[in-house]
Amino acid sequence: MMNVYLNFYIFAQSAGEAAQETKELLTKITTFKVTQALVIILSCYIALRIIDWSIIWVSERIAREWRLRVKQLLPFFRTVVLTVTIVTLMNLFLNLSPENILAITGAAAVALGFAFKDFASSIIAGIVGIFEGSYHVGDRIKIGDDYGEVVSYGLRGIRLQTPSDNTVTIPHSKIWTESVSNSNAGELEAQVITEFYFAHEVDIELVNKILYRAAHTSRYTQLELPIVVVMAETPYGTHFKLKSYPLDARDEFIYATDLTNKAKQAFAKYNLAYPRLLNVEQNSQPSS
């Protein structure tokens, strides 16, 4: 019985100490401070919207060569605004002595560890991503099954604009586990591979000439970068790949279409043979 009272006394004393510590940590919460906090949060939100809008607006209007560089400033400015907001709010409600900061960091780490594990992981990955440079705003990347242009770099994740004009949100934490394939890595150009298939007996020299000419004459081609045709033999035919760069990575699909269109018109002119699926042809033969 005595032991129970002793335990209760110790528990009551430690709870009292914790309450005292919390009291020391928190400043007095007043209506004015709450109002201030709301104004700060609202200002932060407005500032983020203005930054997003103005950087995208400027980048889409200046010379094309500067577009990606300007867009890459977006995560930096967002991080600055968010950091300033968080520090200001903490300063408003907390007594930020060195001991308190240590206590808050520890407590926050535990709380986040349990409650917002994935969220914290994404935020940390986002900060690491800024320095690591796996992707920037304006880059064309592939993470998992999603491919598109990075149009926004947020606290938790990025937004991709896919070729079918969908917006996909991907958390930064994906960079811990998934490989990130970046087509242009901050450059304006990204390689486009256009593939063609022919029968084995096709005139290779002629196909090569047509493919090079298609690239040389397309309005989208960046002629300062290499244009290469590679080929490989497959069981069903000869596989050609035309590797070239458009002036602007954004034009990659329309560029590939233009190349295919030009090349196919020329193939038709020379009546070049496409691969034949022999078993399909045999099956489709009418029985005698």
Next chain:
Amino acid sequence: MSTVIQRFKTWIFESRSFVFSWYTKDRNQLQEPTKSLVELPPDLRKKLIVATNKLADNPSDTEAINFCIDEAFEQWRDHSQSAENSIVILTSPVMVVSRIIITILENWAEEKQISVKVLPWNERPADANEIKSKLQQYLEQESQETDSKKPVVVVIPNLNWCFLRSMDGLDGIDYLQKMLLHDSNRFWIIASGQVTWDYLNSISDLEADCGRVVSLPELESDSLKTWLKPILTELNITFADPRLESQILEGNKDAETIYFEDLTSISRGISVIALRAFLASICYEPPNDEDDPKLGVLQARSPGLPNLPNLESEHHYLLYFLLLHGDVTLPALAHSIGDKESKVRKQIKFLRGEGLIEEVKGILKINPIYYPKLKQELLNNNFIF
């Protein structure tokens, strides 16, 4: 140190319209160059146009071309087996030198006692498929007409007409390239726009098969002054006070000297741009007393280049293709770009309205006065020059 100061001065001078425009009072007086000629009284405007049409080609351009051709030809004649058998003269894409070359060669052929054959084209064949066959036909016919052992000079006055950037439009260049390599009895004189040359060189290494490649030098301000003197004298054109920034930078120089230095700078030393900017800078000063029966005077104000309108990506491609081909018809342009004629026509309509494109008898060209700014705009948008 003096080089640094000189560079800084040049930079200030070239970007003066931006640097000083906010501080000078005459900012609002900068006339739109394309408008001022229309604002002249009709009789004076007519006189000015007649005087301009009478103006001969700039003698400095003629001399430079003559010198290059002469030197390359003499070397080839002395060592026909070892010396280069061609000369390529490169010009700005808005400048056509075919007329100058043909004029030079009229006397030159007699002087050098040599047979000169000029490709008798004044435009690109309408069907891009026919470029190669027509070239082949002309060159084969020419070789049959002349003694194969006698040297002959073949002139391609405008290489732009020998190709179209399309799947079927580059065979002519392949053919020419082959001819240049294998025919040492012919000396070739080829004139081409710089953009055309850069393009052809990047796709077919044309330079490797050509001999000397020379670019037309930029004109000096004195040369421009001498060239335009007949118009100034005939119409009694005076010079307005230079802009404040020019006065600060140029010190004690007189208005005329400052004017021609400004004109040389903005036109990048290209005569056709200088002439357009000169015409655009002419304005009419009415007599002080309105009852005065005497006519007012023509005055040349500080020369300037018009600003480009807001251009979209599609316009960039179209304008680049126009610079690449020099002059081109609408069907050929649409075929080359790979768009429908109606779509290209709509863009052309907009660009013509803005003054960027000129159309004469169905042939489309870039308005030379826009070229310096257009070049910068296209460079900024990843196009090569």
